[in-house]
Amino acid sequence: MARGLRCLLAALAFLASGTAVAASCCGGGGGGAPVLPKDGAVLWDLNAAVEHYHGFWAQDGRWLPDPPGARLSQYRLTPGHARRLGDRWQAYAILPLVVNRNHYSGREADTEGPGDLSLGLWYETFDEATCVYKVRRPADLRPSIYLGAGLVVPTGISPYDEVGDNFAITGRGFYRLDLSFDIEKTVYPWSVQLRLGYGRHFQRPVNREYGVYVAPYRLRLGDRRSLSLTLGYTWFLPNLAQLTLTGGYSDLREGRARIDGRLDPTTGLVRRSFSLSWAYSPAHRRWNARFSWGHAPRRDGWGENFPATDVFTLGVSHVLFL
């Protein structure tokens, strides 16, 4: 991942497992694919993230340091938009702008460009927000369930674009269909959320690598599976504003790629990480501000074929209600 591949995979990981903040349906959500609260009509979202690289995991799960003298970082500014399409339907779009700032002891390369665009739909299986303050009857335990379908569009700069070298890469170069299942429940002050994801890359022809034309072949990246689990606690401040602290764990896996139908044994990845988020919403809930820290333990067995990083994200979203 010269910075190229690093950036590319990092962008993917970011898009796949954005830090979630519990209680999306009640207006506390944010990070990753934006989710409108149940009574929200339109949402504008902006995330600024910095990701620092701290070594990587080999295919056998060993954590290894970056080369001596390396300082590798990626900055992302990600505007997002969500809009209600119907009582139970909402759509979203996010497009990160990626800035790579990486320094090796013998080479520096700073580049920037758009990342891959994510478009998606959420279907809400419920008609009213399910957040409750007290459980008085069994129906109060009903969770909010979202079913999601998303499409990653390769708008970033990939190894198969017209690029001079790997340092300029900001995207992966593949369309991907993502399906998500999201279940969450809030009984104030506690919130819990589970999100399961499955992504399938579409096969594509490749006739160029890093700007050099090669004999055409067909490439399909492996399927992706992701899981994230979060637990949040909300404080109600004297002015009725909310402050939510959320802790999370996520697991992202991608199978091996296929080249002309053959499995590529050098591909595939695993990444496990933790996150901690703070979210603040004033009483009117039209604004939401967040700060999160995502951390991948630099230990053997916490990943495979992927960099270990720390991600710090500052985000703000604005909701227009129905």
Next chain:
Amino acid sequence: MCCSFRRLLVSLLMLALGGCGMGDDLLPSDSDLRAVSGGGAYLPGEPVGEATRAAPLETVDGAVVRLDELLNDPLEPPRAVVLYFTMWCPICLAHTDHLYNQVLPRHASEPVRFLVVDYVSGSWVDMRGAAQANGYLGAAGLEIVRDAEGVLFDRLHGAMGQVVVVDGEGVIRMNASYRDGGELEAVLDRLLP
């Protein structure tokens, strides 16, 4: 209708991004365009240029060798020199593991040299540290070298995970991503006895 929608979406995206030189991934091509590359001393079938042959490559002991010296080794003239570009990243290590464990043993007794070319370290000491951390310091049959002046990277159009195979006559036989090592194996099978 589905296709029309997709075309509309793609057109809008290309319109939005076209000015930035992007968009090839939106509608990827399967055309073989190697013939229209315009040639160059980094493409298969072309001899490597003089500057590439003379480029200094530092070893993990600080010694300097040149590609020319490897190609013209009077004691063991190679039929092929394999250059693998690394930046000590996860994919690079996965490729190196495959190269070392799968490809190299098949050709251990043949006149071929395998070089892992570090193009990011600022000194041979840093390169040595990276090679050690990745478990390849002193690996039998695998030579770790530093592209001291970045000549190979620039002249051979190098990139992370790129493999260049130069035959004994100094002609490039492969310049492509390592992928699963299949193309490298095929090229070596053609070059080696």
